Amino acid sequence: xxxxxxxxxxxxxxxxxxxxxxxxxxxxxxxxxAEAETAVHATAEGHGEHIAxxxxxxxxxKERNKEFIQHHLxxxxxxxLFTDETTGEHxxxxxxxxxxxxxxxxxxxxxxxxxxxxxxxxxxxYIQHHSKIYKTDAExxxxxxxxxxxxxxxxxxxxxxxxxxxxxxxxxLMFLLFTAMARGYKKGPIPTGAGRVLEPLxxxxxxxxxxxxxxxKKYRKxxxxxxxxxxxxxxxxxxxLTPLGINVTGNIAITACLALFTYLxxxxxxxxxxxxxxxxMPDVPVLMKIALIPIEILGTLTKPFALMIRLYANIxxxxxxVMSLLALIFFFKNWVAGPxxxxxxxxxxxxxxxxxxxxxxxxTMLSALFIGMAVQDHxxxxxxxxxxxxxxxII
Amino acid sequence: MEIPGIVGAGLVVIGAGLGLGKIGGSxxxxxxxxxxxxxxxxTAMIIIAALLEGVAFAALFAA
Numbered sequence: 001x002x003x004x005x006x007x008x009x010x011x012x013x014x015x016x017x018x019x020x021x022x023x024x025x026x027x028x029x030x031x032x033x034a035e036a037e038t039a040v041h042a043t044a045e046g047h048g049e050h051i052a053x054x055x056x057x058x059x060x061x062k063e064r065n066k067e068f069i070q071h072h073l074x075x076x077x078x079x080x081l082f083t084d085e086t087t088g089e090h091x092x093x094x095x096x097x098x099x100x101x102x103x104x105x106x107x108x109x110x111x112x113x114x115x116x117x118x119x120x121x122x123x124x125x126y127i128q129h130h131s132k133i134y135k136t137d138a139e140x141x142x143x144x145x146x147x148x149x150x151x152x153x154x155x156x157x158x159x160x161x162x163x164x165x166x167x168x169x170x171x172x173l174m175f176l177l178f179t180a181m182a183r184g185y186k187k188g189p190i191p192t193g194a195g196r197v198l199e200p201l202x203x204x205x206x207x208x209x210x211x212x213x214x215x216x217k218k219y220r221k222x223x224x225x226x227x228x229x230x231x232x233x234x235x236x237x238x239x240x241l242t243p244l245g246i247n248v249t250g251n252i253a254i255t256a257c258l259a260l261f262t263y264l265x266x267x268x269x270x271x272x273x274x275x276x277x278x279x280x281m282p283d284v285p286v287l288m289k290i291a292l293i294p295i296e297i298l299g300t301l302t303k304p305f306a307l308m309i310r311l312y313a314n315i316x317x318x319x320x321x322v323m324s325l326l327a328l329i330f331f332f333k334n335w336v337a338g339p340x341x342x343x344x345x346x347x348x349x350x351x352x353x354x355x356x357x358x359x360x361x362x363x364t365m366l367s368a369l370f371i372g373m374a375v376q377d378h379x380x381x382x383x384x385x386x387x388x389x390x391x392x393x394i395i
Numbered sequence: 396m397e398i399p400g401i402v403g404a405g406l407v408v409i410g411a412g413l414g415l416g417k418i419g420g421s422x423x424x425x426x427x428x429x430x431x432x433x434x435x436x437x438t439a440m441i442i443i444a445a446l447l448e449g450v451a452f453a454a455l456f457a458a
Binding site: 208212305306307309310313314358361362365366369 | 438441442445446448449450452453455456
């Protein structure tokens with residue numbers, strides 16, 4: 001199997017995009033974690049005992065739904081496809097837990113029994129609390145801090161969680177799809193198989209995203225990154241819409257990682273002109289130049305920050321809306337609400353497919369825009385004279 | 396009296412809604428005037444909408 005250099009580079013980039021996410025995968029969105037903490041906490045104790053849902057008051061139902069949605073938004077150590085409420089049985093499969101705590105500890109997450117039991121490994125005890133692993137004793141005691149967060153020691157966590165599985169799956173899928181596509185072009189100019197679907201998307205990223213924003217001369221270098229990021233986000237967004245209950249791009253650690261890549265690519269490919277504009281803005285008074293330095297430096301940071309928040313918030317919001325609407329069926333439990341909210345959920349889900357594409361596009365587009373800003377040359381002078389049609393117009 | 400965060404969230408949504416409406420409306424006007432430039436206008440519209448959305452979400456989280 002011979003691979004073309006560029007395609008190999010693309011897929012390698014995708015792998016590298018995944019690798020650091022492993023490190024972040026278990027740290028949760030603390031922003032909504034804090035407020036969720038109080039809401040979930042009240043019901044968390046009742047998790048072990050399984051009461052019949054029909055006997056709950058509306059307030060209790062609301063709490064349960066809230067807890068369920070919060071649980072879905074988070075990463076977890078196993079795949080739980082569904083749970084039998086009456087027997088308390090979970091259907092799904094466990095994933096490996098990898099901890100570094102005085103040496104490597106590898107065990108199956110089934111030892112936690114879905115967070116209900118203490119796992120014992122080589123004389124060490126671990127407990128799972130709100131999808132995080134803490135060190136504990138044989139009874140599973142957790143010392144709660146002031147804000148309701150446990151103060152127990154946390155071992156370094158490199159577990160293959162649900163999100164990590166989804167990302168590895170995406171990376172492998174991308175590798176297979178794009179190498180197959182590359183092989184297809186060796187036989188002739190017409191793509192075969194999955195390439196027929198992917199070619200328009202690749203061309204779209206090139207013609208609509210890279211070319212107008214980065215410019216004809218320099219865009220080739222960044223195509224690998226832009227295509228990787230586009231397909232990585234797109235596939236993960238679409239996986240998130242399946243009933244597997246995976247929420248990867250709605251996890252702020254992962255979007256932060258992606259945004260960090262855009263930031264690094266932008267800063268390391270920036271030219272003299274870009275740094276000149278940051279540290280010594282031309283055509284303004286000297287005092288203003290000094291005042292502008294911190295503002296410009298902050299400006300480089302807010303751009304990836306906005307990228308991070310945008311993707312995370314959009315995908316999370318979508319998941320919350322879909323799940324809340326579904327929860328309303330079980331809240332009302334009558335013949336009118338069932339079909340009505342089913343229809344509404346279907347409608348929102350279709351919109352979510354659009355959002356999945358749109359957010360992948362927007363992330364790539366803005367990445368290209370920021371990179372384009374960093375690599376452009378002398379557009380100030382050229383705008384007055386010698387501005388030609390084929391020059392890139394940078395917004 | 397302390398104003399609850401949810402009021403802030405509501406204000407953010409009002410602001411974002413007005414902003415998005417303005418962008419969408421102007422884009423529609425522009426496309427109606429120059430239908431051949433629809434593609435370029437749409438791209439620019441999405442960029443501005445995305446930027447606005449970023450600000451709105453940041454404010455929502457702060458609220």
